[in-house]
Structure formats: C-alpha cells, structure tokens
Amino acid sequence: MIKEENDQHFSRLRDYRLELLESNEDSTVELETFNGDDGSDVFYRFYVCFAALKKTWCAHCRPIFGLDACFLKCTTKGQLLVAVGRDANNKMFPIAWAVVDVESEDNWVWGINAVSNILPMVEHMMCxxxxxxxxxxxxxxxxxxxxxxxxxxxxxxxxxxxxxxxxxxxxxxxxxxxxxxxxxxxxxxxxFTPSSTCDDVSNNISESFNHAVDPARSMPLVEMLETIRRRAMLRIEARKMRAMNHRGKFSLKAMEKVSEEKRKIRHCTIYPCGYEVFEVKEKNSSYKTKMVDRTCTCRKWEGSNQPTQSQVVD
Missing domain, CATH: 1.20.1160 (Paired amphipathic helix 2 (pah2 repeat))
Structure with missing residues (x-):
C-alpha cells in the first residue's frame, strides 16, 4: 500500500509542476526523469524556486544564503537540498529547495548552487x-x-x-x-568583505529550516513538497504580522544587538576628530569610526549593517 501511494505521487509530478508554474508566474520549477531498464519513466530530481521568494529575497533580505542537505525519512530514499537566506531582522527566509537522489556537486549545480560557475564573484564561506x-x-x-x-x-x-x-x-x-x-x-x-551584512559564522539557519520541515520529510513526495510550501507561507505571514504589530523604532533583534554593544562601550574611550568622526580606543587598540558612513576600521559595524551585495555560506 505504501509503495502504491508513492507511485501515485511520482505519477502526478508532471501535473504538479505545471500547476505550480500556472499559479506562480515567473517561478522556476524543474523536473528530471530517466528511462529505466524496463523502459519506464523513472524520477530523478525536482527543483522549485517561487518567484515571490526570489524577488523578496533580492529586494529586502540580507545578501547571504546558506546551503544544506538532509535525508528524506520516507520509504523512498533521497535528500532534500535547501537554500535559506536571512531577512533584514537576521531571521530565516527560505529561497529554494530540491529533491535529489544524493547530495553531490552535480545536483547542487543543477538545482540550487553553482558558486564557482554561475556565481564566480560571490564569496564562499564554510560553516x-x-x-x-x-x-x-x-x-x-x-x-x-x-x-x-x-x-x-x-x-x-x-x-x-x-x-x-x-x-x-x-x-x-x-x-x-x-x-x-x-x-x-x-x-x-x-x-571576508562585510558585504554580507551578517556576522554569523555558522550555517545553523539552514539546519533550522530542515528542523522546521522535519515532519514533511516522512511524507510521500508531492505531499512533502506541498507541506514545505505551506509551512514557508505560514512562517512568512506570521513574521509579517509580528513586524506590523511592532511599535518600536527598531526590531527586537536590533535592540538586543545595541544593548549588547552598550555594555561593551564602558571599556572604550572616545575622542572626537571631526564631523561625526571619532577615534575609539579599546584597551591597546584604536579604531576610526565614521558615523555618517556607518563604518569602523575594526570592521564590526559594517559587517552587521544593511544589505549591499551577495555572499554564500555552505
């Protein structure tokens, strides 16, 4: 019965792909199959990147995304590849995902990642x-x-x-x-340049996404893909409502960061040296801080500032 249910899901993949493309204009949905020994059509891999996610990430999120893979838990063997970005509040923002047989360079290049080929100028960090x-x-x-x-x-x-x-x-x-x-x-x-505007050195954000969709990994293929899609939608909507209801000038995450830095400033001595320019001495080190440019020669400020370019974490 389980095999029959899985077979039904695989047989619906072409229709599922067309439905996604019809209801999500400008999205990218790819399905690849190969001919089996008996001449049958055998599933190989499936990739989806919704236009709404792609455009929102490019326009409003931090220019950094993490790449990770996790195993499927259903009777069908395979892996789920994900690309997860960070929103302006440094929270998880899913961009794209793919179902493949194994985590390999070929599958990453085909689906989500082609750091050395398609994005040769993008910095590549390790977790x-x-x-x-x-x-x-x-x-x-x-x-x-x-x-x-x-x-x-x-x-x-x-x-x-x-x-x-x-x-x-x-x-x-x-x-x-x-x-x-x-x-x-x-x-x-x-x-690394501070262009990613993110000073996190781990890829925990991608693993958080894998954990968030964990129940779906035990489901048949189409049901799994639909569950991931719906969970992403619900998460983004919940984030939007929290942001709309927030009354502070800055987000809670930003205020936590500012409070943390305020505690550290007690160990610093500040010397004004021009319009909105200061020399900041911390123990035996001195740095130049430019308030207008939002930069400091310590590189910490611009490393967690607003998005400007792109960076990738694996």
Missing part, C-alpha cells in the same frame, strides 16, 4: 560549526577548545585573527596544527 566538529573528533576531551576556536572565527580584522591564532598556539600546539589543517580562513570574518 565554522562544521569545521569545529571535525576538529573535536581529533581532540574530544578539550572542552575549552571551542571558545578559543570560535574567537578565531569571529575575528573581524587581521590583528584580532593573528592574536587569537597565537593564543591557540600557546594553548596547545597539537590543537593549533589540527586547526590550521582545516584552514580557519575559510570561516573567519577577517578574510
């Missing part, structure tokens, strides 16, 4: 949490190693990065050697 997970396998009993590695990843400039790498070296040479083999430059903010 610091995944790099740390591999590091932890080699040093399982060093609980204090996590904080030191995270400081390396969260370094906003080269001076911070070099100092924190030296701290890891002084902490344990074997940990330092393992960390450098994983090349922390792939996930450290010091080596």
């Amino acid at each position: 610091a949490r995944h790099i740390y997970a591999n590091l932890k396998k080699k040093h399982p009993h060093r609980a204090d190693m996590k904080g030191k590695f995270r400081k390396v990843a969260k370094s906003y400039n080269m001076a911070q990065y070099n100092k924190r790498v030296d701290e890891v070296k002084a902490y344990d040479m074997s940990v330092y050697d393992s960390m450098m083999m994983k090349n922390p430059k792939n996930c450290s903010l010091a080596f």
